[in-house]
Amino acid sequence: MLKVSQRFLISCLGVFCLTSCAAAKEQALGIEESGNHAYIEGIELDYKNAFFDDFANGLDRKSWYICKSAWGKNNGGVLPDNVMYTDDGVLVLRGNGLHYSQGELHGIGDRKDGSNTGGVIISTFTVGPGHYEAKFKPLPRIGACTALWTYANKFIEDEDHSPNHEIDIEMPGGKNTSQKATFKCCLFTNWTKTKVYDSTDVILAQKTNNKVVDLNDGEYHVFGFDWYTNPTCVVYYIDGVITRISSSKTFCPTMTGRLWIGNWFPESFVGTANFETDYMLVDYVSYIPFKNQPYDAYVPDVTTEIARDNEYPTTPVTLPIVNKLSNGDFEYFDRLDVQKGYGWIFDTLNDETKPVNEVCYLEKGVGSLGTVGAVIKDGGLLMSEIDSIYEGMTYRLKYKAQSTSSNTIMSIEYLNAGETIISQKDYPITTTTLTEYTQEFTAPKGTNKIVINVYNNQGESQTTIVDDFVLNKV
Numbered sequence: 001m002l003k004v005s006q007r008f009l010i011s012c013l014g015v016f017c018l019t020s021c022a023a024a025k026e027q028a029l030g031i032e033e034s035g036n037h038a039y040i041e042g043i044e045l046d047y048k049n050a051f052f053d054d055f056a057n058g059l060d061r062k063s064w065y066i067c068k069s070a071w072g073k074n075n076g077g078v079l080p081d082n083v084m085y086t087d088d089g090v091l092v093l094r095g096n097g098l099h100y101s102q103g104e105l106h107g108i109g110d111r112k113d114g115s116n117t118g119g120v121i122i123s124t125f126t127v128g129p130g131h132y133e134a135k136f137k138p139l140p141r142i143g144a145c146t147a148l149w150t151y152a153n154k155f156i157e158d159e160d161h162s163p164n165h166e167i168d169i170e171m172p173g174g175k176n177t178s179q180k181a182t183f184k185c186c187l188f189t190n191w192t193k194t195k196v197y198d199s200t201d202v203i204l205a206q207k208t209n210n211k212v213v214d215l216n217d218g219e220y221h222v223f224g225f226d227w228y229t230n231p232t233c234v235v236y237y238i239d240g241v242i243t244r245i246s247s248s249k250t251f252c253p254t255m256t257g258r259l260w261i262g263n264w265f266p267e268s269f270v271g272t273a274n275f276e277t278d279y280m281l282v283d284y285v286s287y288i289p290f291k292n293q294p295y296d297a298y299v300p301d302v303t304t305e306i307a308r309d310n311e312y313p314t315t316p317v318t319l320p321i322v323n324k325l326s327n328g329d330f331e332y333f334d335r336l337d338v339q340k341g342y343g344w345i346f347d348t349l350n351d352e353t354k355p356v357n358e359v360c361y362l363e364k365g366v367g368s369l370g371t372v373g374a375v376i377k378d379g380g381l382l383m384s385e386i387d388s389i390y391e392g393m394t395y396r397l398k399y400k401a402q403s404t405s406s407n408t409i410m411s412i413e414y415l416n417a418g419e420t421i422i423s424q425k426d427y428p429i430t431t432t433t434l435t436e437y438t439q440e441f442t443a444p445k446g447t448n449k450i451v452i453n454v455y456n457n458q459g460e461s462q463t464t465i466v467d468d469f470v471l472n473k474v
């Protein structure tokens, strides 16, 4: 989560040494990776100074700052507008991807149009060695980094050696396996200096014996870590299973910082944000300090990067129901008057000779109730991709469609992590007036993403109109 993108410092040789040294030490500590969560023997919990927040009364400004800042490149920062709560105690942290086109938000980083903007809160109090826990549903799309972390950076002249004390749980992971972001993996990283860190990318199903498989399965998961300084050790866990132990003194922090939680948009390491809007939902956050664990007291200054009092949310929101398809109603065309896709790809079938803009485009007035609709003529091809859909996940797709052709198809392609189509299901469009269709489907084994296509098979002199695509997780 460090505010510079330096993530590949440790050599392979270094990692090997660390791993073998660590294993012996962990045995001595009486805990092990893949084992159930437990404390190191003799640790006492300081319940008197514990913190717990289930957001039952919204966002308490005595406990939390709202971050209003940008770091990294190619994003719009994290905005107070993306921080909300429900009346039954859920903190709602919105993330807007590259296909955001509402125009209501204004980014404060490189991007100014509201795209790639997240939501993050920061503890008003400092935190040190102790037990950390948060129950949340991560923002379920690649391109947004959902994270729980401690952070304190004491900048000195030689930036590379600035004390940077940080413990990160970040998702999606994936560098370990396919070099692609996936919710089947999670990143665990602890730091002591700007370029001194121990980062591990864990394949969850392997590490947890299939107890945790896909972090974006729609369920709440419990994430956390125990931070010890004597002996030095950071023990990460998910749903009660230890997923990573980092015990080298070189990489285990000793300086107090603040606790951060939320989602933001890094330039690369969690993939590309090919979505419009989605949410991270937080049920609770807790922190119980450990007794008798030494630390260096430091209070990070956050005065330049937090929201004003009047930027806190004051009324609850209804839990959002997310359309996983970006701009399914095509109305961005009315707002922005550009044929840019914002999640849609306009293309042609292989044997079509006419240019794309003559056979696949948006048009005002042809959609439902006189709104904007998408027109697919002859060999035109309309497409949209939805990432992070895995085996066994069920979705419902609704859309309105009409066609002059008796051979027009809405098809769903299932692609694996290598971008190969593993199966395809075709649904004919059989009506000549705009009619609602509903399809429910479950992703087959190996699915990593889906592609929705609309085209006229054998389509000379044919016109198809579609509108109001809504894809919901069931």
Ligand SMILES: [Ca+2]
Binding pocket: 329, 330, 331, 367, 368, 371, 372, 373, 467, 468
């Ligand atoms: Ca429309």
